[in-house]
Amino acid sequence: MALNTPPIAAKKPHSVTHHGITVTDDYAWLRDPGYPEVTDPAVLAHLEAENAWFEARMAPHKERVEHLFTEMRARIKEADKSVPQKDGDYLYWIEFEEGAEYKKWWRRPVAAGDDASADELILDEVALAAGKDYFRLGALSVSKDGRLLAYAIDDNGSERFTARIKDLATGELLPDEIPGTLSALVWVSGDKALVYSLANENWRTDNARLHWLGQPVSGDVELYHEDDEGFRVGSGLSADEQWLVIGSSDHETSEVRLVPVGDPLAAPLLVKPREAGVEYDVDVRGDTLFVHANDTHENFRLATAPLARPGDWTTLIEGSDAFYLTGFELFKDFYVVEGRRAGLDQIEIRHYDDPARIEPIVFPEASYDAGLGDNPEWDTQVLRLGYESMVSPATVYDYHVGERRLEVLKVQEIPSGYDASLYVTERLEVPARDGTPIPVSVVMRKDRAPGGPLHLYGYGAYGIAIPPGFSTTRLSLVDRGFAYAIAHIRGGDDMGRAWYKAGKLERRPNTFTDFVDVAEALAQRGYTVPGRISISGGSAGGELMGAVLNSDPHLWGAVVAHVPFVDVLNTMLDETLPLTPGEWPEWGNPIEDKAAFALIHSYSPYDQVKPGAFPPLLVTAGLNDPRVTYWEPAKWVARLRELKTDDNELLLKTNMGAGHGGKSGRFESLRETAEEFAFILWQLGVPE
Numbered sequence: 001m002a003l004n005t006p007p008i009a010a011k012k013p014h015s016v017t018h019h020g021i022t023v024t025d026d027y028a029w030l031r032d033p034g035y036p037e038v039t040d041p042a043v044l045a046h047l048e049a050e051n052a053w054f055e056a057r058m059a060p061h062k063e064r065v066e067h068l069f070t071e072m073r074a075r076i077k078e079a080d081k082s083v084p085q086k087d088g089d090y091l092y093w094i095e096f097e098e099g100a101e102y103k104k105w106w107r108r109p110v111a112a113g114d115d116a117s118a119d120e121l122i123l124d125e126v127a128l129a130a131g132k133d134y135f136r137l138g139a140l141s142v143s144k145d146g147r148l149l150a151y152a153i154d155d156n157g158s159e160r161f162t163a164r165i166k167d168l169a170t171g172e173l174l175p176d177e178i179p180g181t182l183s184a185l186v187w188v189s190g191d192k193a194l195v196y197s198l199a200n201e202n203w204r205t206d207n208a209r210l211h212w213l214g215q216p217v218s219g220d221v222e223l224y225h226e227d228d229e230g231f232r233v234g235s236g237l238s239a240d241e242q243w244l245v246i247g248s249s250d251h252e253t254s255e256v257r258l259v260p261v262g263d264p265l266a267a268p269l270l271v272k273p274r275e276a277g278v279e280y281d282v283d284v285r286g287d288t289l290f291v292h293a294n295d296t297h298e299n300f301r302l303a304t305a306p307l308a309r310p311g312d313w314t315t316l317i318e319g320s321d322a323f324y325l326t327g328f329e330l331f332k333d334f335y336v337v338e339g340r341r342a343g344l345d346q347i348e349i350r351h352y353d354d355p356a357r358i359e360p361i362v363f364p365e366a367s368y369d370a371g372l373g374d375n376p377e378w379d380t381q382v383l384r385l386g387y388e389s390m391v392s393p394a395t396v397y398d399y400h401v402g403e404r405r406l407e408v409l410k411v412q413e414i415p416s417g418y419d420a421s422l423y424v425t426e427r428l429e430v431p432a433r434d435g436t437p438i439p440v441s442v443v444m445r446k447d448r449a450p451g452g453p454l455h456l457y458g459y460g461a462y463g464i465a466i467p468p469g470f471s472t473t474r475l476s477l478v479d480r481g482f483a484y485a486i487a488h489i490r491g492g493d494d495m496g497r498a499w500y501k502a503g504k505l506e507r508r509p510n511t512f513t514d515f516v517d518v519a520e521a522l523a524q525r526g527y528t529v530p531g532r533i534s535i536s537g538g539s540a541g542g543e544l545m546g547a548v549l550n551s552d553p554h555l556w557g558a559v560v561a562h563v564p565f566v567d568v569l570n571t572m573l574d575e576t577l578p579l580t581p582g583e584w585p586e587w588g589n590p591i592e593d594k595a596a597f598a599l600i601h602s603y604s605p606y607d608q609v610k611p612g613a614f615p616p617l618l619v620t621a622g623l624n625d626p627r628v629t630y631w632e633p634a635k636w637v638a639r640l641r642e643l644k645t646d647d648n649e650l651l652l653k654t655n656m657g658a659g660h661g662g663k664s665g666r667f668e669s670l671r672e673t674a675e676e677f678a679f680i681l682w683q684l685g686v687p688e
Helices: 041-074 123-131 496-503 511-523 540-551 566-571 580-587 592-605 629-642 666-681
Strands: 015-018 021-024 085-087 089-097 104-111 120-124 136-142 148-154 160-165 173-181 187-189 193-196 208-213 219-225 232-237 243-249 252-261 278-286 287-295 299-305 314-317 323-328 335-341 343-351 354-360 370-373 384-389 395-400 405-411 424-429 438-447 454-455 483-485 531-539 556-562 617-622 650-655
Touching: 021 496, 041 395, 041 650, 041 666, 104 123, 104 566, 120 123, 123 148, 136 160, 148 187, 160 193, 173 193, 187 232, 208 232, 219 278, 232 424, 243 278, 252 278, 278 323, 287 323, 299 323, 299 666, 335 370, 343 370, 384 483, 438 511, 511 531, 511 540, 511 592, 531 540, 531 666, 540 556, 556 666, 566 580, 566 592, 617 629, 617 666, 629 650
Parallel strands: 454 483, 454 531, 531 556, 556 617, 617 650
Antiparallel strands: 015 021, 085 089, 089 104, 104 120, 136 148, 148 160, 160 173, 187 193, 193 208, 208 219, 232 243, 243 252, 278 287, 287 299, 299 314, 323 335, 335 343, 343 354, 370 384, 384 395, 395 405, 424 438, 438 483
16 A cells, blocks of 8 residues: 555445344444454454554654653653552552653551661562553552452453462462453452452453462352343442442442451342342441432432341432532541532531531632542541642642641642643533533633634543543643633533433433534634634544534544544444443443434444545544454544545554553553644644
8 A cells, every 4th residue: 555545445345234224334344253353364454554544644743743742741750659548557659760651569567657668569560561562450459467469460451351469478479360350359258368350251240259369260159140241240348348349230220239258158148139220339337338329319319228127228318409429438437428519529528426517628729620539447537638620730638537627748740840820720601502501621821812722522421520630731732822621511420410311322412412512602702713623532432523523524623533432333233242231221222222223323423424524533443442342443434534525634543452541651651642632733733
């Protein structure tokens, strides 16, 4: 292939018929029939040709990519460490060394005081990642007695982790090795055993298993097996560490079982049988069960029940339209409730002996992102918190409960310099076409000229809120005259559970129209002009990019779609794919439901590509991605190449050794952001 023309994928007729409707897919061949192994020479050749086209088109902009990368890297404190946190007899923290892509995990005995010679390196990610193109640490768990460390790693992006156990006294690895995990690693039975979940052949965790140290993995006991293909299983400990909590759930229904930590083979205690549409999670204090559930209000309530009658729930905190109760944590002398009010994070201290006593933690800004950090100890009077805003770097606090006082422990350092007074952040509301006010968070320089370029980010799925947090990479756009906006569109739960429901299933199109309406409103209000708007989103946010690319191409000056979920109909029709059965509550089941088939087909970006002009587009994919399979972006780009009538850039970059999250390592991932921003600046004609 000459590098002065883009690769054109072969068309091979293929069609499927459901509910009497036939859908053609001439690029179905890009799915390797041997997946998850991808060895088909024609498929690999096409992906490599697209990568070569990406490199050729980006080559004239390498200097800008390098400049952006250097600029972004200079904002990161290379030699950095987290604030140590006490857990039992030790203080734990992580450190990055100068130039290191990965971190090191350290601890020091509390009894050693300030004696740094007592520091122990318990896990070295740098050494574990040496010689690997990809590395990701998954679960990590120290045994209760502090002697053993269980951890799991993925070295190809497939999200199938191998668990190992390290003797921290000797530094030696135990012979125990558990491949194929996709879960936490939970110590039970006096640190003699681990509970974990395996990913089955379809990358689904349908089990909780018990491994006795020193015994063959082949003899591990299955504590629980989930028969519903749409449900996933996960395990953890209660706050007082007396109970193993085994949960099973899909996107809208859950079920929990409790097992004594000291007797993991005991018959599990079912809290309450699953009921369609009811989600709940639990924790335990003494003989009282605390339950966070949406059975009486969609924004959840907090209830209690005696362990002897775990399904007999009595309301402690009523569900509320005004307060979205997102979670809770129990401690020995008090408990903490987290939630959102008018879309903003709230943290409240509550007391077991006085239900009317509510102590909110007050933060200084009108728009921010705040939440509990790592608080491993049951008996504590100090809470670790995290806080940031679109203009305030990440800050670690200790909150002294008795004094109701915040203590700053660490503020994110930006070595190249950062002056918050140069920037302004705003929280707007703009009306959607149905009149619903959509929140928008914006950050920009105070000296920015009106009508300049604007970058709009969105996600809008799975009830995942996008908080108005801080980003050092974002500054590379903002300092070049961009306003950067986050559209808190329906489909996320930014404004409560009803906000999520208003963007799923039959109301899914609200997510797409909300995003377009925000863009148009920002232009109408003078922040920018149509055609000067760059947009980005990943995964389900990539589906959003595809939908608005089809519906309103004239608005966008550049579009970046990361691992985009764009082949929605074909994926939801294929129940053998890892995520599909569990996704039906989110999107609908087009196999059984003709209306769901018709709706998904009406917005699925791949199916709705029509001949016409499209804005410049950069698409990324991961060959080993189990969440959004590589062929979705590959097929989408192939169809766009076939049908587009313009000469705008269309680039596809597939990471051949990575998965859903792109390249691993803190600097390698930065380089991909630098490429994305260079593409945006190039397409919007922003000079260096």
